[in-house]
Amino acid sequence: xxLHTLAVTFAIAVGVWLVAIAALYAFGKPRAARELxxxxxxxxxxxxxxxxxxxxxxxxxxxxxxxxxxxxxxxxLLPEFLPVIGPLDDAIVAAVVLRYLVTHTGRGVIEDHxxxxxxxxxxxxxxxxxxxxxxxxxxxxxxxxxxRTS
Numbered sequence: 627x628x629l630h631t632l633a634v635t636f637a638i639a640v641g642v643w644l645v646a647i648a649a650l651y652a653f654g655k656p657r658a659a660r661e662l663x664x665x666x667x668x669x670x671x672x673x674x675x676x677x678x679x680x681x682x683x684x685x686x687x688x689x690x691x692x693x694x695x696x697x698x699x700x701x702x703l704l705p706e707f708l709p710v711i712g713p714l715d716d717a718i719v720a721a722v723v724l725r726y727l728v729t730h731t732g733r734g735v736i737e738d739h740x741x742x743x744x745x746x747x748x749x750x751x752x753x754x755x756x757x758x759x760x761x762x763x764x765x766x767x768x769x770x771x772x773x774r775t776s
Contacts, residue, residue: 661746668742669720670697675739676727686730693723721750 650659673694676682696719740747
């Protein structure tokens, strides 16, 4: 992937993010828009809870730790002071980490620790193609958990 392709992809993601928040407000859903804006704090709480959960494999906890450092770091691709788009890079990193976690631990483990609106978690997981997985799609194999559909 070239830098130009990455930049275009990122610009499209920013545009979708802004349109989604504007659409939520326009259609009278300010609560959902606020949840989208408060996604990063909810994700940090989720990651903290998952780090303490014995059902989460060690490899997933390492990825969680890296994701949490990214979320908490003042150094971002987009500065946090930019309204709405500031947390976008954080949301993308968190969604990738969540996809890995759902695949390797099961959706129920994620839901047990999610403190935001369930619809927001559904949207994030659906964005990266993991909303359809259930705990039945995940099984332990030699001390780790893997997705049966892979």
